[in-house]
Amino acid sequence: MPRSLKxxxxxxxxxxxxxxxxxxxxxxxxxxxxRRSQIAPEMVGFTFGVHNGKDHIEVFVSEEMVGxxxxxFSPTKKFYRHGGKMQKELEQKKKEAEIVAAKAAKxxxxxxx
Numbered sequence: 001m002p003r004s005l006k007x008x009x010x011x012x013x014x015x016x017x018x019x020x021x022x023x024x025x026x027x028x029x030x031x032x033x034x035r036r037s038q039i040a041p042e043m044v045g046f047t048f049g050v051h052n053g054k055d056h057i058e059v060f061v062s063e064e065m066v067g068x069x070x071x072x073f074s075p076t077k078k079f080y081r082h083g084g085k086m087q088k089e090l091e092q093k094k095k096e097a098e099i100v101a102a103k104a105a106k107x108x109x110x111x112x113x
Contacts, residue, residue, distance in 0.1 A: 009038040009067075019046055031056055035071030050074035 003010065012034035019030065024045025031049040044063055049056030050070045057074040065073070081087065 009040065010036060011040055012037040016040075016042075019043060022046070029056070029058055032070065035069065035074065037070050039065045039068055039070060041066050052076045 012032070015030075015032050015034050015037055018032075019042065022030075025047075029047045029049040031051070033051045035050060039061055041063075043061045044066065045061065047058055047060045048070060050059050050073065051057075052074045053076050059070065059073045
């Protein structure tokens with residue numbers, strides 16, 4: 001549910017103080033834990049280090065990001081892969097296809113000799 005228009009967007013005060021005296025693109029990353037803070041037009045051009053629970057992920061703010069939240073661009077979960085028997089079969093087929101492709105690429109160079 002969106003925030004009420006009469007309240008306005010949520011902007012973390014500490015974050016706004018950090019960018020108040022800086023110019024866009026002039027410095028390094030600005031570390032922040034304020035994932036819920038909305039991106040304002042004043043933030044365009046800055047690089048933020050948004051915390052994802054483990055480390056800071058660098059996010060360069062562009063004009064298309066205005067109105068979104070900082071946390072949207074710093075995922076908290078890392079996708080590894082799906083498991084199970086079906087996944088193993090797919091990986092085996094992929095390896096076999098790579099071997100066949102490597103053999104096919106190798107044979108034309110041998111015939112030229």
